[in-house]
Amino acid sequence: MTLSSAPGKVYLFGEHAVVYGEPAVPCAIERRARVGVERRDDGRLRVHAEDLSLDGFTVEYGATTDDRPDVNVSESLLTAATQYVDSAIEQVRDVTGDDEVGFDVTIESDIPLGAGLGSSAAVAVAAIDAGTRALGTTLEPDELAERAYRTEYDVQEGQASRADTFCSATGGAVRVEGDDCRSLESPDLPIVIGFDGGAGDTGELVAGVRGLREQYEFAADTVEAIGDVVRNGEDALAAGDLEEVGRLMNFNHGLLSALGVSSRSLDAMVWAARDADALGAKLTGAGGGGCIVALDPTPETETALSFTPGCENAFRAALTGEGVKRLE
Numbered sequence: 632m633t634l635s636s637a638p639g640k641v642y643l644f645g646e647h648a649v650v651y652g653e654p655a656v657p658c659a660i661e662r663r664a665r666v667g668v669e670r671r672d673d674g675r676l677r678v679h680a681e682d683l684s685l686d687g688f689t690v691e692y693g694a695t696t697d698d699r700p701d702v703n704v705s706e707s708l709l710t711a712a713t714q715y716v717d718s719a720i721e722q723v724r725d726v727t728g729d730d731e732v733g734f735d736v737t738i739e740s741d742i743p744l745g746a747g748l749g750s751s752a753a754v755a756v757a758a759i760d761a762g763t764r765a766l767g768t769t770l771e772p773d774e775l776a777e778r779a780y781r782t783e784y785d786v787q788e789g790q791a792s793r794a795d796t797f798c799s800a801t802g803g804a805v806r807v808e809g810d811d812c813r814s815l816e817s818p819d820l821p822i823v824i825g826f827d828g829g830a831g832d833t834g835e836l837v838a839g840v841r842g843l844r845e846q847y848e849f850a851a852d853t854v855e856a857i858g859d860v861v862r863n864g865e866d867a868l869a870a871g872d873l874e875e876v877g878r879l880m881n882f883n884h885g886l887l888s889a890l891g892v893s894s895r896s897l898d899a900m901v902w903a904a905r906d907a908d909a910l911g912a913k914l915t916g917a918g919g920g921g922c923i924v925a926l927d928p929t930p931e932t933e934t935a936l937s938f939t940p941g942c943e944n945a946f947r948a949a950l951t952g953e954g955v956k957r958l959e
């Protein structure tokens with residue numbers, strides 16, 4: 632068996648706008664998805680995903696047929712659950728040119744699903760890395776990131792950036808603008824995450840922003856304004872000015888909220904963090920529900936979040952400089 636892990640991430644700045652060519656700065660955090668892969672000779676794909684919100688399930692289906700997996704849940708839930716793994720396996724088959732190859736895939740993850748912490752990218756990166764290695768090919772980090780990006784691009788129907796997947800493959804803080812992906816120097820950041828226990832549908836939320844952007848010039852301007860916030864944020868980060876980073880995160884949240892991707896619980900958590908004198912707070916990832924990220928070197932934000940109705944879990948997250956890890 633080959634086993635790889637890859638980290639989740641928070642966005643300091645720039646989600647959604649990055650889909651339209653603005654820069655974004657995500658940072659990898661020490662919460663990982665681990666994917667084990669073993670080649671099968673019968674061409675079938677068997678996925679064991681313990682941490683999926685379907686309470687864990689095992690599906691088994693053919694490599695080239697579309698037999699419905701044997702699991703008792705609705706079709707839409709099933710598609711949402713399996714699509715990133717399926718698409719990652721397609722990338723593995725494409726890299727190796729073996730369209731018929733089957734696999735046993737086992738996934739364990741510390742990253743809540745659909746919550747803005749990049750579980751999809753971490754699963755895609757780890758699955759492609761372990762899958763290609765199972766067939767004797769070890770991808771360079773850049774190619775791995777590009778293949779994982781194609782997974783997100785396919786599932787999100789052409790509306791995806793390279794930000795999550797590049798960040799997960801390489802680790803650390805990164806800057807992504809179109810196909811220009813690079814690592815950034817970052818000071819250690821006092822990251823606190825608030826999680827409302829919910830999730831958002833990345834594809835739908837991205838489509839919503841795209842619609843607004845097409846309908847209203849001011850929505851397109853809002854997307855561009857996020858790009859300006861990101862550029863200022865990069866300078867603040869390079870200067871180690873965390874107060875300015877926090878102010879810009881607050882601004883970024885306001886712009887995301889204007890684009891309709893926040894929610895009552897995300898706003899409640901952002902305001903709890905601000906009331907606790909966090910340096911800044913914003914939603915992270917696609918939004919709709921899920922997580923906020925705040926900067927606070929004191930314990931105040933974590934405490935305030937733990938008493939906030941709508942916040943199910945508050946925790947500190949350490950940045951990680953390590954992207955994909957080859958464990959076996």
Ligand SMILES: Nc1ncnc2c1ncn2[C@@H]1O[C@H](COP(=O)(O)OP(=O)(O)O)[C@@H](O)[C@H]1O
Nearest residue numbers: 680711712740744745746747748749750751833
């Ligand atoms: N532990 C896991 N096992 C299997 N699939 C997973 C797992 N974690 C995430 N995924 C896939 O990623 C999807 C969630 O990705 P997405 O909606 O982009 O949210 P996010 O990346 O913010 O967590 C899930 O529906 C599932 O397809």
Ligand SMILES: C[C@@](O)(CCOP(=O)(O)O)CC(=O)O
Nearest residue numbers: 646647747749791792916917
């Ligand atoms: C909204 C977006 O910018 C980030 C999505 O992040 P997540 O999947 O919610 O963790 C989409 C993308 O960059 O592909």
Ligand SMILES: [Mg+2]
Nearest residue numbers: 749751752833
């Ligand atoms: Mg995702």
